[in-house]
Amino acid sequence: MREGLLRxxxxxxxxxxxxxxxxxxxxxxxxxxxxxAEASHDVGTPISAQDxxxxxxxxxxxxxxxxxxxxxVAGGAHIFAAxxxxxxxxxxxxxxxxxxxxxxxxxxxxxxKRTVGSYWPYATTLFDxxxxxxxxxxxxxxxxxxxxxxxxxxxxxxxxxxxNTRLDAASLPRVVMPNRDGFxxxxxxxxx
Ligand code: HEC
Numbered sequence: 001m002r003e004g005l006l007r008x009x010x011x012x013x014x015x016x017x018x019x020x021x022x023x024x025x026x027x028x029x030x031x032x033x034x035x036x037a038e039a040s041h042d043v044g045t046p047i048s049a050q051d052x053x054x055x056x057x058x059x060x061x062x063x064x065x066x067x068x069x070x071x072x073v074a075g076g077a078h079i080f081a082a083x084x085x086x087x088x089x090x091x092x093x094x095x096x097x098x099x100x101x102x103x104x105x106x107x108x109x110x111x112x113k114r115t116v117g118s119y120w121p122y123a124t125t126l127f128d129x130x131x132x133x134x135x136x137x138x139x140x141x142x143x144x145x146x147x148x149x150x151x152x153x154x155x156x157x158x159x160x161x162x163x164n165t166r167l168d169a170a171s172l173p174r175v176v177m178p179n180r181d182g183f184x185x186x187x188x189x190x191x192x
Contacts, residue, residue, distance in 0.1 A: 057128075057131060057132060058128060059124050059125070059127055059128035059131075060124065061121070061122040061124055061125065061173075062124070062173055063124050063169060063170075063172060063173030065128075066124065066127060066168075066169035066172060066173070067144040067169065068144065068168075068169065069143070069144035069145045069148055069168065069169075070145060070148050070166050070167060070168035071145045071146060071147070071148030071149025071150070071151070071152055071166065071167060072149060072152055072164075072165060072166040072167070073149075073152045073153050073156040073161070073163050073164070073165050073166075074163075075145075075146075075149035075152075075153075076148075076149035076150040076151070076152045076153025076154070076156075077153050079142070079146050079149055079150045079153070080092075080150055080153050080154070083135050083138075083142075083150075084097075084100075084134070084135060084150065087135075087136060088100050091157075092154065092157055097136065098115070099113060099115050100115055100116050100117075100154055100157075101115065101116075101117060101154065101157045101158055102115060102117065102118070102158070103115040103117060103118030103119070104117055104118045104158070104159070104178055105118070106118060107119065107179065107182065115158070116154055116158065117154070117155075117157075117158025117159070117160060117177075117178070118158075118178065118179060119179050119182075120177055120179065121177055121179055121180050121182065121183055122177060122180070123151070123155060123160075123172055123173070123175035123177055124172055124173055126151045126154065126155070127147055127148070127151050127172060130142065130147050130150060130151060131144070131147045148166075148167045148168060148172070149167075151167060151172065152165050152166065152167045155167075155175060160175060160176075160177065160178065161175060
């Protein structure tokens, strides 16, 4: 047992090194210089407001946390073709990555297609998700303007906003998603 534990340790250590290298690599591809990889964030070391700000990027359903900037459908079409279509398909039909467009009206069918357009309750989540996680191979590499634009494009292609839409921190939270009221609280004790 003990021997087995010891034998597994080097692999764990190697994984830890790999993980931290990956983290560092992705940090350096963020908004240039935004994350201070040199700063010590050890337990007991207070983090500066500046260092915290670059990690504190969550956007609430009501839009709290959305950054300044804006982007429109036309701009988003270019970004999508250049940085998203390789995985999500030219029409957002899916490929290596999920289907992002279509699926409306299928949720109650035998084969529900849960996409951004058919399933997601808040448009603001789209901004949050794309900004922190996409493109899959370069997360956090898009500017706020680019994330607004590609969100506008995806919402337009899903028939949710018109083609002349420009989104920003004020207008994105006002977009009403088709499945907004499709979620119900779980009545079981201890659940939300
Ligand atoms: C290298 C491939 C790749 C690229 C490029 C890429 N994605 Fe993705 N995307 C994925 C994968 C894989 C997932 C599923 C991730 C998961 O479930 O953890 C995903 C998931 C998503 C989702 C969530 C879909 C859902 O219904 O859960 C959205 C939205 C999204 N991508 C948008 C984008 C946008 C916008 C771009 C371009 C800026 C982009 N992606 C570029 C691979 C990619």
